[in-house]
Amino acid sequence: MSKHLKSNVIPPSRQRETPRTGLTWIGQSMKRVEDPRILSGKGGYIDDVSVPGMAHAAMVSSPHAHARIIRIDTTKAKAVPGVIGVYTGEDMATVVEPCPSFASPPITQHAMSVGKVRHVGEVVAAVVAEDRYIAEDAADLIEVDWEVLPANVDLETSATATGDALLHPDDRDSNVALDESFSFGDVDQHFEQADHIIKRQLRWHRSSAQAIETCGVVAQFDPFKGGYTIHSNSNFYNFIPFVIGGALRVSPGELRIIPVLTGGSFGSKVFNHKIIILTAGLARLAGVPVKYIEDRLEHFTNSDSHGSDRLYDTELAVTEDGTFKSLRFTVMDDYGAYLQFGVGTHGNAMAQVTGPYRIESFGMRVLAVLTNKTQQGPYRGFGSEVTNWVMERMADAAAAELGRDPVELRLQNMIQPDQFPYMIPTGNIYDSGDFQKVLAEAQAMFDFDAWRDRAAALRAEGRCVGIGLATCMERSVYGPTEWWSLNNRETPGFTLTSTPEGITVRLDPSGKMFVTLNSPMVGNSPETVVAQILAERLTIAPEDIVFNYSDSQSGFNGVGPQGSRFTAMIAGACVSASIKLEEKLKRFGAHMLQRRPEDVELRDGKVAVKGLKDQEKAFGEIALTSSFFRLSFPDGEEFDSGIETTAVYDHPLSTDPAEDRSHLGIFYPIVGHICHIVAVEVDPGTGKVDILDYAAVHDNGTMVNPRTLAGQVWGGTANGIGTTLSEQFLYDADGQFTNPNFAEFAMPTANEMPRNFKLGHVETPSPFTEYGIKGGGEGGRLGAPSALTSAIEDALSDRGVKITSLPVTPPILRGLIRDAEQATTG
Amino acid sequence: MTKRSIELTVNGRLRKATVPPRMLLSDFIRQELSLPGTHVGCEHGVCGSCNVVVNGQAVRSCLMFAVQAEGAEITTVEGLAQGDALHPIQQAFWEEHGLQCGFCTPGMLATAQELLAQNPDPSDDEIREAISGNLCRCTGYEFIISAIRSAAAKLREANTETTLQPV
Helix, strand or coil, X not given: CCHHHCCCCCCCCCCCCCCCCCCCCCCCCCCCCCHHHHHCCCCCCHHHCCCCCCEEEEEEECCCCCEEEEEXXXXXXXXXXXXXXXXXXXXXXXXXXXXXXXXXXXXXXCCCCCCEEXXXXXXXXXXXXXXXXXXXXXXXXXXXXXXXXXXXXXXXXHHCCCHHHCCCCCCCCCCEEEEEEEEECCHHHHHHHCCEEEEEEEEECCCECCCCCCCEEEEEEECCCCEEEEEECCCCCCCHHHHHHHHHCCCHXXXXXXXXXXXXXXXXXXXXXXXXXXXXXXXXXXXXXXXXXXXXXXXXXXXXXXXXXXXXXXXXXXXXXXXXXXXXXXXXXXXXXXXXXXXXXXXXXXXXXXXXXXXXXXXXXXXXXXXXXXXXXXXXXXXXXXXXXXHHHHHHHHHHHHCCCHHHHHHHHECCHXXXXXXXXXXXXXXXXXXXXXXXXXXXXXXXXXXXXXXXXXXXXXXXXXXXXXXXXXXXXXXXXXXXXXXXXXXXXXXXXXXXXXXXXXXXCCCCEEEEECCCCCCCCHHHHHHHHHHHHHCCCHHXXXXXXXXXXXXXXXXXXXXXXXXXXXXXXXXXHHHHHHHHHHHHHHHHHCCCHHHEEEECCEEEECCCCCCEEEHHHHHHHHHHCHHHCCCCHHHCXXXXXXXXXXXXXXXXXXXXXXXXXXXXXXXXXXXXXXXXEXXXXXXXXXXXXXXXXXXXXXXXXXXXXXXXXXXXXHHHHHHHHCCCCCECCCCCECCCCCCCCCCXXXXXXXXXXXXXXECCCCCCCHHHECCCCCHHHHHHHHHHHHHHHHHCHHHCCCCCEEXXXXXXXXXXXXXXXXXXXX | CCCEEXXXXXXXXXXXXXXXXXXXXXXXXXXXXXXXXXXXXXXCCCCCCCEEEECCEEEEHHHCEHHHHCCCEEECHHHCCECCECCHHHHHHHHCCCCCCCCCHHHHHHHHHHHHHHCCCCCHHHHHHHHCCCCCCCCCCHHHHHHHHHHHHHHHHHHHHCCCCCC
């Protein structure tokens, strides 16, 4: 281990339930508990919420990328019958403070613009009216005079902009919001000693989740209590009161945030703080409950959930025999107009930046550049999908320059199965894995050697057919140091270190088990997962469990589905709750059976005397007796009525970053591994890519529900296909976002998906989580872009086309082919 | 704005209402009829989440005005299950994990109804083609295709045993 990592000591495992075979419920592809109500149209999404007296809001959005607001005339809008109120940013500023920011120092962002707009779509005024139709009519009548300012569209140009082109001249005299450098290990030495230095400039353009449901809020203000009741489709409702209370000028306890079933997130609804502040402010100003649901245009242009948009200058130090020694890069990231999460997406990428390879050191300079675009937010991968692609591009580049087989070169550099837990140069660890096995299974499933021969034969016939292979990491179960560890050491900001997940379980006198969750359902399967784990641990039937979701006032700790954390974290909470419940059940049940607690065990939903068949009490009978017949039990608070417990699970394995940032600590250690292999054919005349064959093998540790995990992998792969081949954010020179709609932002349909998709799993259990579960919510998107890019480059290898930028839409790819043709013909 | 009276049948029930001519059918179904199972994803006719079955055809309810549905027979997702018995297509989506967040699902179910009424034994490519006008961001479509294939088999079996027809 490199000496810079010596102080980063791996804590002991807190695993209580070991991975094992012979489990009853864990590992079953059980049908989802959530589905019947959703399938019958009774799910209850945000736009289904209605409260008495509710009014509707419509927004006036900026048509300019960068402009000063000179005057807003709301006279005509206010005169429209049915309008309750019309409000500008100045009005809003009388009731709310600027939005919270994880950037340090923060960049000021108002939920409704004050004085100036910094991207197309930024809200400058709002109408609250009796219905949305009237609100939109009135919004059309609001007149705004603008002084248009220079728009920053290009990443590199914006970094050197001055004067009127500065986005936040009051806060800072540059559009570069952060510029930090890091060196983890002996980077300089490794590069000095390298036999080969592989260099590539790589560009990953912005993408976004675009869940089919947009973000929305229903907010009410109670002037007597001085607090808000808010329905929101945020992922994170038990945490955000502490983030937004200040902006709403209330204590977190005065915010009651009620979750709803959420129509897809993929990261895009993690916080939703701006839309909550905006709608809550309107409710307070208008004096009525207000509903605001983004339309698709607003979601595209103002929802603050665009993905990473990065330019990498990357170098890989390699020895003569092909050993990868060190990786370093300078990365500039186009964050858009604000910096809500700081450079958390780069912090995330530090979890697995060196991929599955034994790379001894890593260095980075990261520049967060502000431009006149919608600001970035989370999207499935949260920055690690980009570094996966960078690492795999570099591995392919090294193979090409050294004349090596890309698969053999990967195998030569891979971490070996006996090297876990393995600490990478940044200080994060990989808890476990068998990357070679995943690769071998994927190759077998794909029939790799045969496909390679076939592709070569087809290329010899003049067809552009190629094979791409990617071996990538899928970090899961995040610790929150990723949000701030790359901030300036003098001003690290809000240095939180907790990501707990809680659960409340109550055994009802009827025999049902009532479970309260503290994180919402966003398309994952929280109820199914908990049903399977509680059924396993407490020997009950999943159908005897009834689910509820707390609100932020009745709930306990919950961080929600993000960073592929929920299944592993809630499993920990379920085990903690089960241990407590088991103790109570045994105490009450043993008393009823006139035995000692140590003489009984849990068996098929009963407390039963060990070794005796008919000596048992059903949980329901115990719950009923303990709830209604107190005098049947001895005195003492251990026999207080009822059987209920609240339990919480803290992050299983994390350490602090080093003070001097010589390492970043352990923060994302439960790692999965993925291998994607794809065959494509490119039509050189149009640049269209057809996927001919696809195999994906994922290792997400112990699988709770193989079918729902498969759904995550397929869905993530579809996202990755869109990111790679079709989805593009088009901006013109004035910063107009020219395709913010589903007709022109081309997300994959069923027709774009591979026909013969083969999916396999390897199970390398984590030694640190309960039952060895790892997260698996992002892997598809973490692997697909790398494999597809590699395949396209292979398909066009005879034509000398190199893929260094995503996406490669048909026009872009046709352009690359044409350029290569012209270069050859001179 | 002058309102217009309309009469139509929704999920087998005659509904009469007075609506502004510009009211979208999707808003009418969701707000006036209080049937929130029909979802609005894009409001420009691309995503298909708002698909409902109108006179046997799956249509975008965000691209129709309520007044255009005068006299129509409409089935929304709320009209599929009978009591606590899911419709065979819903049952197949459940068994095959054809949904994750469920937001696109009502539209998918509407499209599947139309497909299976016209083609009781579709190939996978025909299923793909039929649902290519419905966007799903969660599933990657694979399990939706399995679900529709399975639903087709369920419906064929039901049709040979009883007189049950696809809606």
